[in-house]
Amino acid sequence: MLRTHTCGELKDADVGKKVSLCGWVHSRRDHGKLIFIDLRDRDGLTQIVFIPKVNAELHKVASELRAEYVILVKGTVGNRPQGTVNNKIPTGAVEVAAEELTILNPANTPPFEITDEIKTQEELRLKYRYLDLRRPSLQKNFKIKHKVYTAIRNHLNAQNFIECETPILTKSTPEGARDYLVPSRLSPGKFFALPQSPQLFKQLLMVAGFERYYQIARCFRDEDLRADRQPEFTQLDIEMSFIDAEDIFSLIENLMKVVVKDVLNIDLEIPFKRISHDEAIKKYGSDKPDTRQDKDKELLNFLWVIDFPLFKYDEEEKRWDMEHHPFTSPKPNDIKELDKSLGDIKANSYDLVLNGSEIASGSIRIHTKEMQEKIFKAIGMDKAETKKRFGFLLDAFDYGAPPHGGIAFGLDRLTAIFIKSETIRDVIAFPKTQKASCPMTDAPSNATEKQLKELHIKIR
């Protein structure tokens, strides 16, 4: 370890200690003959002072330091002179009188100032994302996202959930968006799809007897990024067997209570209110109403929206389609339910809305082959297509599939709301632009003819 302490931890009690600190030159101030450096690392800022009469040579090197130089400083901790104590930072009572200085790496002048105060054009921020990420607000965002993930995992682990990974190179799942495809080298002319969600795999894990599954899973949707969307995003994916919707409500309410307490130190009131889809539309004109005005602008307002219709009529294609995905069960989960007119059937599904954003969505699933086939038929899928696309799921239902249900959270959105950001790009380390490209790495980029040939494809 090159250092003895971080830049955030020295206090009065450390006065007199010989210390080594590493970090970035945050700022340099020349006061008469003294040079002051604010040295920054992940943990905080410490003031370093260079005194010419103590070491003239060192003072000269210090005068060459510029913003964002990476340095190693050895010296002795002292009290700051009276009147110069800075109460705004935890190390504000002390400073380090430098005795040795090593420039670990010099730095060019950054293309923008590393501060939260100045707005920089987003394309430039993304091109130099490694500098953008040094800003205090972004540093904080990723610490918060880490806390969100940790709180979720701790809670679910304690509830006997098993974290299990599902494939990224897989087959198309119908979540309503375009798939990203990956050409196969070993199966000429064939393609993997990147998962829009682990939906089918988590259901198969229930058939496999896992009973309580979760995964913080990467998902992929090749959409036009009009809204605040990203080609890849992260989902908390949960599935349980032998349960009903009330078990999901209770699990998620307790989970959110713990997460919000751990991360934001706010006490959430549970259970959350529920509103039917009909009532939400009638009263708010939205299936994800922001009901905060009813509660004097309470910071976090969670709301369950339930009793969605199972089907919706697609006017363009002149046929019925699912409101959610085709694995959602009707309410009650009974084959006779499907004798009703399709528009009248309610789904056993639920959305969780936070401050007007849909942050989670789930359902009790279909678990019998008979019901699943009826649903596919209702949305106009013929037997051959059903078998080709979902034959393995229908087969699985024939070998002892338990009743099961689950939910999936958009963790980028949830974290963005926690930090009061408008965009999920603020909680994704290396996001893409609206054109699904990365200005830093220049991805996507050209492939070589040799690569394309091996993959049995060519460019149109």
Added chain:
Amino acid sequence: MLRTHTCGELKDADVGKKVSLCGWVHSRRDHGKLIFIDLRDRDGLTQIVFIPKVNAELHKVASELRAEYVILVKGTVGNRPQGTVNNKIPTGAVEVAAEELTILNPANTPPFEITDEIKTQEELRLKYRYLDLRRPSLQKNFKIKHKVYTAIRNHLNAQNFIECETPILTKSTPEGARDYLVPSRLSPGKFFALPQSPQLFKQLLMVAGFERYYQIARCFRDEDLRADRQPEFTQLDIEMSFIDAEDIFSLIENLMKVVVKDVLNIDLEIPFKRISHDEAIKKYGSDKPDTRQDKDKELLNFLWVIDFPLFKYDEEEKRWDMEHHPFTSPKPNDIKELDKSLGDIKANSYDLVLNGSEIASGSIRIHTKEMQEKIFKAIGMDKAETKKRFGFLLDAFDYGAPPHGGIAFGLDRLTAIFIKSETIRDVIAFPKTQKASCPMTDAPSNATEKQLKELHIKIR
């Protein structure tokens, strides 16, 4: 919740209680007029008894139960008659006298018996993976993998590491294997690469000031799967700033000690032994020697292999290449080092070997532009190519890159060794065959002409 208890928890103390249990019919035995069902769930087995004189109708339904039927049973817990207690299972002293029985889902006869005793052809196991995963050994494997992940995260979180996700849709990184490519719809003729490792991103996170990063990351390599490899696998990826190799050794030794204790309840001796690459080759003829015979077959024998050469001569291509990847620093991390004959330069890198398998590999990285450019030049990469492929990394080194280093673990392999399995397929829920295909979902599969057109590609 459909049940009051799991099938693994009923004991003497529960005798007399009314309970509801859910699960799979593990076996049915007809003894005279009594029917015994072993009911199985994730947690264990409970014996259910159906007595005709108590309820003749129920007894008739019970006689129709077959293996793997999913049922809900309500009844009263009682002591098993003397002489019939089964000490091999935790619930072996009790049984549940059935009062209600619901068949939640019937089951066809499985294509193979769900037991660890019978060997089944792997292709069939993978086609019906949801049944294969019900086997006790596989159920156990995934509980162990979950424990490995949990122990790792708990330890690294306590050491102030930040878990951070890096992109899956990205640009090629040179780890020596073929990339999987993803055609871009919005950038015609261009492609994303799936990451062979998060190497460049974790280095950029160090430039960004994250200081201590980890991620349990999915990685992708399009290799011929001769050996026990998978197209996608999971890596524990770690990177730290302001450290040297000794810090990595100490971090990883403590991490392994905690993980092995938590998961296997074995006390590991640390520090691990170290052997130089030269000595390993001379003494064992291998750079990942299995040194267990020296230690009376100790179960887990960790060994650091250090002082690798930085370069290796590629006889086929008649040029020098890297022994590891081109971001590995020479030892010492000094530009003058590169004036030596290339074959004589040692790398500041380290492999961790467990029982003869390389389970982790890492290095102290290059962090200056000058050194990185010299390395690229040494392996024959010209300035234009260097700039095109790695310009963003070289740029980053110009804006205050801290000294940094890290390591990456193959978690599938580590878990496979823990459970004494020969193949990582036993610790991956939905693995691919040697031909990189999935017999269950039939991935990879055909794409539609519309999809290919949108992606600006066609099949050769």
